[in-house]
Amino acid sequence: MAPILALLIKESRLEIRRKSVISGLALYLFSTVFIYYITFNLRQNLITPLVWSALFWVTILFSSINTIAKSFIGEKRGLDIYFYSLVSPDVIILAKLLYNFFLCVLLALTGFGLFVLFIANPVGDHLIFLATIILVCWGFSASLTLLSGIAAKANNSNVLMTVLSFPVVISVLLLAIKVTKNCIDNLDRSVSYDELITLLAINCLVTAVSYLLFPYIWRS
Amino acid sequence: MRRSWWKILSVVLLVYTVVGGFLIPVPRLAIVNETIRALYFHVPMWFGMVFMFMASTYFAIQYLRKPNNLLDIYSNAFATIGIVLGMLGIVTGMIWANYTWGSPWHGDPKQNGAAIALLVYFAYFILRGSVTNQEQRARLSAAYNVFAFAAMIPLIFIIPRMQDSMHPGNGGNPGFNTYDLDSKMRLVFYPAVIGWSLLGTWIATLLIRIELVKEKIEAIEDENAK
Numbered sequence: 001m002a003p004i005l006a007l008l009i010k011e012s013r014l015e016i017r018r019k020s021v022i023s024g025l026a027l028y029l030f031s032t033v034f035i036y037y038i039t040f041n042l043r044q045n046l047i048t049p050l051v052w053s054a055l056f057w058v059t060i061l062f063s064s065i066n067t068i069a070k071s072f073i074g075e076k077r078g079l080d081i082y083f084y085s086l087v088s089p090d091v092i093i094l095a096k097l098l099y100n101f102f103l104c105v106l107l108a109l110t111g112f113g114l115f116v117l118f119i120a121n122p123v124g125d126h127l128i129f130l131a132t133i134i135l136v137c138w139g140f141s142a143s144l145t146l147l148s149g150i151a152a153k154a155n156n157s158n159v160l161m162t163v164l165s166f167p168v169v170i171s172v173l174l175l176a177i178k179v180t181k182n183c184i185d186n187l188d189r190s191v192s193y194d195e196l197i198t199l200l201a202i203n204c205l206v207t208a209v210s211y212l213l214f215p216y217i218w219r220s
Numbered sequence: 221m222r223r224s225w226w227k228i229l230s231v232v233l234l235v236y237t238v239v240g241g242f243l244i245p246v247p248r249l250a251i252v253n254e255t256i257r258a259l260y261f262h263v264p265m266w267f268g269m270v271f272m273f274m275a276s277t278y279f280a281i282q283y284l285r286k287p288n289n290l291l292d293i294y295s296n297a298f299a300t301i302g303i304v305l306g307m308l309g310i311v312t313g314m315i316w317a318n319y320t321w322g323s324p325w326h327g328d329p330k331q332n333g334a335a336i337a338l339l340v341y342f343a344y345f346i347l348r349g350s351v352t353n354q355e356q357r358a359r360l361s362a363a364y365n366v367f368a369f370a371a372m373i374p375l376i377f378i379i380p381r382m383q384d385s386m387h388p389g390n391g392g393n394p395g396f397n398t399y400d401l402d403s404k405m406r407l408v409f410y411p412a413v414i415g416w417s418l419l420g421t422w423i424a425t426l427l428i429r430i431e432l433v434k435e436k437i438e439a440i441e442d443e444n445a446k
């Protein structure tokens with residue numbers, strides 16, 4: 001537990017120190033939402049709840065892929081060998097997973113704030129929506145962290161990252177869009193439980209597989 | 221001859237599938253009509269695909285446990301055949317949908333899930349193509365293979381079942397039971413599944429042999445170059 005915490009603190013310190021990265025992300029989110037705002041402002045009432053949820057999740061997906069992609073790709077050569085000599089790969093993947101999860105949640109909440117500010121807030125049931133955000137961020141971080149590790153070892157990393165990750169996260173995204181629609185329509189909570197439980201199950205599966213596979217790709 | 225009994229079995233079963241599949245009477249049903257015969261050709265493709273991907277994942281896991289170039293070749297060959305069967309499954313499904321649903325691509329949850337599952341495995345080949353170091357390629361693609369298989373399970377087995385679908389056998393009904401009144405269709409369906417899966421395995425073994433011969437040629441050329 002202690003090494004995981006140490007790695008987590010190291011990651012967040014690095015992130016805060018290199019302000020360009022986090023402010024770059026914030027600007028990315030802001031610009032995206034602002035472009036939506038300007039484009040959809042040309043005609044009134046174009047953003048139906050369904051369009052809102054699609055836009056929201058696509059934005060979160062893209063910014064999460066951008067964020068998590070650099071969790072291994074951005075690292076200096078040789079740094080991984082240094083880590084390798086210090087801690088076991090299990091610790092590294094757990095720390096990365098947790099860190100990416102927190103970053104993702106932060107991203108999604110910021111994104112939600114921007115959407116509310118510039119576009120609208122059609123969500124009726126905020127509690128279920130929050131649960132969806134947390135579960136989706138968990139799913140994203142679990143699948144994208146491992147893929148970022150794979151892509152970092154292969155050479156043309158950024159393109160590969162996108163190609164590998166899209167099909168894998170789609171199942172998470174499909175469920176998220178469905179629950180979001182339920183939240184927007186203010187349906188009874190029990191309607192969404194099935195999807196949330198499936199999301200949880202998928203997350204557990206993906207996390208377990210990532211945890212098991214990471215030592216193999218880390219070894220090289 | 222003795223070792224190739226399963227190849228002969230595959231040919232016999234497939235001949236039986238094609239002949240029996242087109243000639244044996246089928247239940248008369250509205251809308252579906254004669255297209256119910258797609259069951260003998262479309263559904264076995266998916267069974268075959270899942271079996272091939274299972275084999276591919278099995279060899280990938282074996283590779284991760286104990287790296288060996290041969291296992292990588294096995295895994296790649298089975299994944300290739302799996303994706304070919306999957307594409308055939310999509311195409312045969314589209315032909316069927318064209319006659320029963322009115323258009324080839326109907327946005328049905330099962331169609332979408334299957335298409336995404338194929339994308340997952342296309343990404344596998346892109347990954348293989350973009351790594352040049354052979355040992356690195358084998359290990360990364362083995363890891364992605366296991367991951368892809370795990371990601372495919374919810375896509376084709378869980379999510380389509382949670383949504384309304386016009387696909388036969390949905391809503392909790394196992395397969396074609398609702399249509400199959402006198403169990404006669406099983407007499408062709410099960411042999412078809414076995415036949416197509418064996419054919420897939422056969423093609424995979426051929427691919428493996430081609431790959432091994434290629435490696436041998438390369439080794440000989442290297443020897444001569446020295």
